[in-house]
Amino acid sequence: xxxxxIHRTPRSVLxxxxxxxxxxxYDVIAFGASVPLLxxxxxxxxxxxxxxxxxxxxxxGMLLGAVVVxxxxxxxxxxxxxxxxxxxxxVAMVLCAVAPGIPLFGIGxxxxxxxxxxxxxxxxxxxxxxxxxxxxxxxxxxAFAGVGAGGGLAAAVTGLLGPxxxxxxxxxxxxxxxxxxxxxxxRFLPESLVFLRGRGDTATARxxxxxxxxxxxxxxxxxxxxxxxxxxxxxxxxxxxxTHRRTTALFCLATFVSLLVVFGLYTWLPQLMRSxxxxxxxxxTFLIVLNVGTALGPLVVGRIADRIGSRPTTVGSFxxxxxxxxxxxxxxxxxxxYAAVVIAxxxxxxxxILINVFIASHYPVQVRATAIGTALSAGRLGGILGPLYGAAxxxxxxxxxxxxxxxxxxxxxxxxxxxxxxxxxxxxxRATRPDAAPSVQHRRCTST
Numbered sequence: 516x517x518x519x520x521i522h523r524t525p526r527s528v529l530x531x532x533x534x535x536x537x538x539x540x541y542d543v544i545a546f547g548a549s550v551p552l553l554x555x556x557x558x559x560x561x562x563x564x565x566x567x568x569x570x571x572x573x574x575x576g577m578l579l580g581a582v583v584v585x586x587x588x589x590x591x592x593x594x595x596x597x598x599x600x601x602x603x604x605x606v607a608m609v610l611c612a613v614a615p616g617i618p619l620f621g622i623g624x625x626x627x628x629x630x631x632x633x634x635x636x637x638x639x640x641x642x643x644x645x646x647x648x649x650x651x652x653x654x655x656x657x658a659f660a661g662v663g664a665g666g667g668l669a670a671a672v673t674g675l676l677g678p679x680x681x682x683x684x685x686x687x688x689x690x691x692x693x694x695x696x697x698x699x700x701x702r703f704l705p706e707s708l709v710f711l712r713g714r715g716d717t718a719t720a721r722x723x724x725x726x727x728x729x730x731x732x733x734x735x736x737x738x739x740x741x742x743x744x745x746x747x748x749x750x751x752x753x754x755x756x757x758t759h760r761r762t763t764a765l766f767c768l769a770t771f772v773s774l775l776v777v778f779g780l781y782t783w784l785p786q787l788m789r790s791x792x793x794x795x796x797x798x799x800t801f802l803i804v805l806n807v808g809t810a811l812g813p814l815v816v817g818r819i820a821d822r823i824g825s826r827p828t829t830v831g832s833f834x835x836x837x838x839x840x841x842x843x844x845x846x847x848x849x850x851x852x853y854a855a856v857v858i859a860x861x862x863x864x865x866x867x868i869l870i871n872v873f874i875a876s877h878y879p880v881q882v883r884a885t886a887i888g889t890a891l892s893a894g895r896l897g898g899i900l901g902p903l904y905g906a907a908x909x910x911x912x913x914x915x916x917x918x919x920x921x922x923x924x925x926x927x928x929x930x931x932x933x934x935x936x937x938x939x940x941x942x943x944x945r946a947t948r949p950d951a952a953p954s955v956q957h958r959r960c961t962s963t
Contacts (some may be wrong), residue, residue, distance in 0.1 A: 521647050523701030525727040528645045531704045532638045532658040536619040537691040539631045539801025540806075541904060542604050543577075544572055545685050546624060546784040548666075548673040548802055549791060552682040553711025559617055563786075570782040572621050574898030576628020577635075580674070581891040584633035588749060588884040591642040596633055604630025608690030612683045623686075636891055639871045640793055640884035644709045652828075652872050654791050659868040663809025663860060666781070708733050709880055748962040750885040750955055759878065762937055763889060766874050769932040770894030772925040773867045776836065778900030780863060780921055781805070783909065787918060804853050808860020813868045816861065825873035826933060832869055833930035836862025844916035862926065867894075870933070878935075897925075904927040 553561050574796035580600065607626035614620035638658060646654040669685060676684045706728060711720035754763050788801050820828035839858035847855065869944050871887055905915040908918050
């Protein structure tokens with residue numbers, strides 16, 4: 516029997532996920548925005564190498580968060596882990612604001628990463644599961660537009676208040692804003708109906724379906740319990756099974772190069788622009804413009820992906836990122852320069868959003884968040900390397916053009932990796948013990 520489907524995406528789910536991702540984007544990108552202020556602060560005496568290490572702490576935390584939550588979200592649910600993760604990175608931002616020295620500030624950045632890494636796979640899975648057919652890419656792009664919106668706000672707050680009040684104000688505003696909004700998220704963010712059905716919690720599923728105005732049939736228990744997957748083969752065992760092994764490896768590599776570019780560029784773009792002769796205000800303007808592309812661009816590429824498929828759109832987005840980053844190395848008139856920065860925003864974070872959706876389409880529903888979390892975990896190694904990579908290049912006093920080419924090259928590699936991902940036919944995951952529950956049937960889904 517065909518499983519019931521969601522025929523319209525609940526707006527409240529999208530808005531709440533957008534809000535969470537806005538806070539996440541602000542908190543993650545706040546460091547890159549405030550790096551020039553941090554380097555100029557005589558109290559701590561931070562140099563470029565130390566800033567690179569501090570910048571790498573957030574992706575280290577995101578690696579740990581993605582590993583832990585990627586495993587737990589398919590067991591404990593999307594909602595609970597989104598709430599905990601959001602609370603963690605919000606409180607950590609306040610810790611950064613009041614830190615008396617580098618060690619406590621570094622711990623705060625690590626915790627920001629822990630929370631941010633936890634919220635990403637859970638929100639990606641929740642949005643995908645509440646999306647109407649044919650809207651998975653665009654809905655995910657809407658939610659993840661918050662990354663760019665938050666990053667732009669972080670750059671704007673830094674430019675407006677940072678010169679007068681110092682780098683601490685950037686972290687204080689981001690942390691307090693999220694803490695104030697958290698009760699609203701607790702009140703209205705739903706749990707995944709897929710997760711609730713799988714646990715047999717039909718009462719809670721019916722309550723959320725009613726509140727969201729969805730078909731009550733979506734709360735009906737499934738004939739084949741999805742928890743059989745967890746009992747017999749295990750979540751990671753499915754992700755790394757013979758069926759998915761090559762796909763998982765390629766997604767991990769694609770995410771690695773994607774996040775290397777993202778975190779390298781977002782950490783060092785203001786400083787790169789300053790080294791190219793721009794004042795702090797102008798350099799931060801480039802970061803704001805980059806985040807405009809991050810916020811708005813994915814809405815366009817998400818719509819394209821829903822029409823022509825995730826593979827060609829993601830490959831094209833990677834190549835777009837490489838081209839635009841390379842173009843930034845050239846002297847351009849103001850409008851063309853800003854246009855290139857916007858396109859760079861589309862092709863960096865926008866690409867990672869497309870990868871998340873592409874991953875979701877390749878795995879059974881019970882391991883979907885685990886698959887995303889696994890790829891993001893591997894990708895965080897690239898995120899860790901990005902700030903260190905940029906710090907090493909800047910410390911070597913290389914020509915500015917060389918720096919931009921160095922960040923464009925991995926994007927070309929990412930396009931080749933995505934092109935090599937096998938076509939998906941999401942097959943049933945069968946029990947491996949004779950006494951186990953019947954196999955879990957899934958919709959056959961061909962992904963391009």
